[in-house]
């Protein structure tokens with residue numbers, strides 16, 4: 001059974017249809033990619049899954065729960081974490097503090113416990129720090145834990161954002177163009193990281209990405225979105241030879257890039 | 262972002278010292294000793310003023326949770342101060358219930374008022390809170406002025422002084438020490454809140470609501486927690502204010518009062534506990550120190566505030582983080 005299952009999701013903004021009856025699935029412990037030209041509606045789809053946008057129709061089921069009526073924090077609690085297309089780390093806070101935010105929905109100490117510094121509260125704080133450390137080590141930026149997150153090199157900021165998402169202990173991780181702005185070495189490392197997230201942590205990954213080489217390399221399944229509609233689905237091989245996909249990309253800036261692969 | 266070199270300012274030097282562990286504990290000891298001996302050094306008039314300043318420390322730290330920690334603009338904070346004071350006035354004075362039993366009722370009343378005002382408003386854009394709290398402040402003062410149970414314009418007088426462990430808080434000096442204890446407790450609670458799961462959540466929400474939500478933080482719940490905690494600080498301050506004066510009237514809970522408390526928070530640098538304490542002392546002590554200037558003292562005070570806000574919009578206490 002699919003972990004995430006969208007059926008006929010339709011999203012409009014003031015009469016402008018951004019997503020039109022979108023249906024697709026993400027299997028457990030898989031890497032699925034969502035590709036498509038700029039403006040196709042990929043980020044809007046992420047926003048719909050995570051509760052930031054409210055689709056007018058359809059259903060989004062995750063792990064037995066209907067997500068359509070949930071608020072973003074409830075979706076996260078249900079087990080879906082995300083990163084943003086343009087990195088959104090908490091300004092003026094350290095790398096460690098950024099990652100500690102992910103533990104919020106898995107912990108419970110309130111104001112009284114904080115003021116009284118109860119043993120349970122102290123234990124929980126230790127736990128939050130320890131977990132954050134684990135995740136920073138996992139993505140390889142623990143050495144920079146004490147720095148203000150937004151002063152890190154761009155590639156490292158992206159890793160911190162992934163660590164922060166992992167700290168929410170998700171079953172599904174949504175990555176919005178994680179390779180954008182990375183150099184070839186960093187892209188290579190990202191591929192390794194995504195594989196480790198799937199294999200070592202058992203987390204399914206849904207990926208929006210423009211780098212076709214990277215997409216073809218790590219995806220088990222690919223869905224192609226164009227003008228708010230899914231126009232093709234399949235394995236990397238199937239997608240590469242799909243004519244509708246090639247046509248969708250032709251005549252656009254990024255069409256060449258697609259055919260190069 | 263503007264880069265400042267806090268090291269070169271007097272406040273920066275103070276903070277630099279403060280960050281040195283070898284300095285912090287001796288400094289705290291000196292402050293504590295000063296607090297204890299101040300009434301003997303400065304005399305009874307100064308003791309009354311200092312008691313007022315300590316009351317303002319509690320109020321400003323409470324508002325700081327709302328404005329500084331959670332980034333919510335509250336223009337009617339004096340309302341919670343009033344709720345605390347009037348609950349004591351009514352329940353303790355009119356119904357004769359003991360102060361220590363009335364205090365939890367005052368806290369509960371403020372918390373309930375906080376939830377009623379906060380939960381619908383905090384869902385909306387942040388500017389709405391400023392307007393709603395402004396209205397709430399005026400409604401509370403208007404009610405206090407016009408209801409029978411609150412004693413109308415003349416308020417409630419003859420509020421009894423409470424006993425504690427067989428000792429009765431009575432003299433100016435007694436209340437000075439009571440407010441010392443309250444202020445110290447407020448400081449400890451504020452520092453501990455800042456360094457906690459909830460304290461971090463306020464920062465996350467203040468910096469980026471969407472990213473915070475994406476991390477599983479319920480922004481409405483977290484903001485409501487700040488608003489209610491602020492309300493509780495205010496009500497406790499109000500309760501002790503009522504028994505200290507023995508009489509309360511609507512004038513003590515005006516819009517100007519809210520503004521003055523807010524001024525202490527902004528002046529000190531929102532969210533920074535040492536700064537807010539300093540801010541509270543400044544808004545109370547500066548007009549007193551300017552007494553010699555006579556008629557013009559409020560004008561001079563206002564001009565001083567304006568200058569601080571123009572040249573140090575982030576408050577007089579420097580930011581820890583560059």
Ligand SMILES: Nc1ncnc2c1ncn2[C@@H]1O[C@H](COP(=O)(O)OP(=O)(O)O)[C@@H](O)[C@H]1O
Pocket residue numbers: 013018036037038039040041042043044045
């Ligand atoms: N909040 C919004 N309000 C109105 N239109 C939006 C909003 N978000 C996205 N859109 C529109 O939806 C379309 C798809 O955008 P987006 O999902 O960002 O595409 P992609 O991520 O595939 O590049 C664009 O035409 C964009 O203008």
Ligand SMILES: [Mg+2]
Pocket residue numbers: 042043044085
């Ligand atoms: Mg996008």
